[in-house]
Amino acid sequence: MNQKDIYVKNMPLGEAKEKWHNALQEINFYHGAKVKEIEVEKALGRITGAPVFAGHSSPAYNAAAMDGIAVHFADLASASDAAPVRLGPTQFKAVNTGNSLPQEFDAVVMIEDVHYINENEVELAIPATPWQHVRTIGEDIVATELILPEGHTIRPIDQGAMLATGVTRVFVKVPPKVLVIPTGSELIQPGTPPAPGQIIEFNSRILAGTLNEWGAVATGAKPISDDKEQLRDAISKAVKENDIVVMNAGASAGTRDYTSTVLAELGEVVVHGVATKPGKPVILAIVDNTPVIGLPGYPVSAILTMRIFVHEMIYDFMDMKMPPTQWATARMSRPMHSAMGVDEFVRITLGQVGDELMATPAGKGAGAVMSLVRADGILTLKAGSEGVGAGEEVEIELLRPLTDVQSTLVAIGSHDNIIDVLANLLHKGRKTIRISSAHVGSMGGIMAIRRGEAHLAGSHLLDEETGEYNISFIKRFLPDVPLQLINLCYRQQGLIVAKGNPLKIKGFEDVAKNKYSFINRQNGAGTRLLTDKTLRDMNIDPTTINGYEHEEYTHMSVAASIANGSVNCGMGILAAANALNLDFVPVAEERYDLIIPKEFLNDLKIKTLLDVIRNNSEFQKLVLALGGYNLRDSGNIMYEQ
């Protein structure tokens, strides 16, 4: 095939949507919803395809609403404490709640108000009103009354209402049947450890699950290899059996990206390539009068593209209006430049810090599933916009309710695995506080506190002159912020080395003397300051360290460089070494504190956090089990201003 044939275009989103809409109309995709009759018992979550009317009244007879006696209300007209009325055997009848009221009576007196003289005679001291304590025929629902309108999503209470009036079958809309076909020879099933180059197939779970949430009946097919013949067979079969087919991966221009070629052979490719980011290589095609959507392989691209092109199709198919999008106005915490000429969809985490709702980009990679796990919303940067500036107001499309966002503690700063332990303890059981943490290093955390963007910042900045942690930095960069510096832990920092420590590295002397390769942390990282102080104390000239100028931004990326063999060692925490099954040579213990502005100390979220740190034995147990931690000052106020 000529490379030109698979050239991916950059069609403006509006134009692509219009073309697609027209193509769907041509195949009569919006045919008006089909309906079918099913049992009410099985109708939970389905959408009514016709109005539902009551079969009979409920209650179907006049029913006693209380345990007591049935009476004629008129007989008790004169009853009072001073002059109780006596009723003889024909004037009353004992009834229980739910019993049919005998025809001759018109009220019920509760047993508590009945004084039995003997079995056949009662005395009553209070008058009755007509039909008191009686559920009259049709009190709840009258036969032929409308129970549910068309287009209503059936809830358990609706099932009850239908069944109560004798309705056992209901017309529901037939949702579109969708098959999600993952493609790629590199895909393996979950549960098998991937060899290099293999990818666990999980996109079909995300895509089919989301389609089902939108009301479709979607299933994931077995992955198809990058093989034209197999693709052709799978698509030909799928379009016969489904209302919509979703292909995943093989959408772009790689040598094994066959989806668009095969779709063009089998039917018509309406659109290939849209000016959006992510989602550029999407394919929109019609095969055998059936829409086939070829989503890009990257999970984030796939899901966001499916939101753009498929979400509405599901509702249109069932002749339903889309649920309204929930929006929130937020302020950008940092500038965001847009890729010119494309509509860009940016994942955003939101944090309510003080009065402001702050929006922070949640990571960019099209393969970063966690960015969508964490994201609270989506910011759309329109093609033609240059982006947004820090502090600018933006409208965010919400992916989770604003109440969840408001119960989120925003932690920005240095990362420590204890934050993850806390995040879990604060969210389990009846505590539903989330922690959203951004790992930008200790100085980054201090700056976030200064800009009012975080409730707390983890910091381990060593003042090389005083040997003190954090305080001099707070005095310098946060002089006007009333705050408490609360200890979280002491932790071991050391040299992360390959499993088994094959070079027998004992410390920095060995690294300097033998020119072992080292990987450093960025300026402003607490670990960098500790490295520098350690080298100074040992009288080691940093320029003699092979790799001192190579910087990484996190403990984990340092550990990863050692794990993949590109360097011999780097400074980091034990937890990072453990995570990648590496060895660790302790170098120093450092203090790791939380900086918390006083304005948040009375916030229930912070109070709960501090309570867990100070008093929760499970917290202490879990942290000590991680190894490399000491909690002797945990929860103590180290400094305040």
Ligand SMILES: Nc1nc2c(c(=O)[nH]1)N[C@H]1C(S)=C(S)[C@@H](COP(=O)(O)OP(=O)(O)OC[C@H]3O[C@@H](n4cnc5c(N)ncnc54)[C@H](O)[C@@H]3O)O[C@H]1N2
């Ligand atoms: N020369 C060009 N290269 C690329 C372009 C382009 O326009 N020209 N577009 C880029 C963009 S944007 C995207 S998005 C990707 C989309 O690529 P494909 O749709 O061809 O997808 P693959 O390359 O097959 O896969 C991408 C990635 O996703 C993983 N994957 C695929 N399926 C699954 C699954 N079911 N479960 C989990 N993960 C999956 C796959 O292994 C790859 O890592 O192309 C760019 N390139």
Ligand code: MOO
């Ligand atoms: O759709 Mo691609 O995601 O722009 O990376």
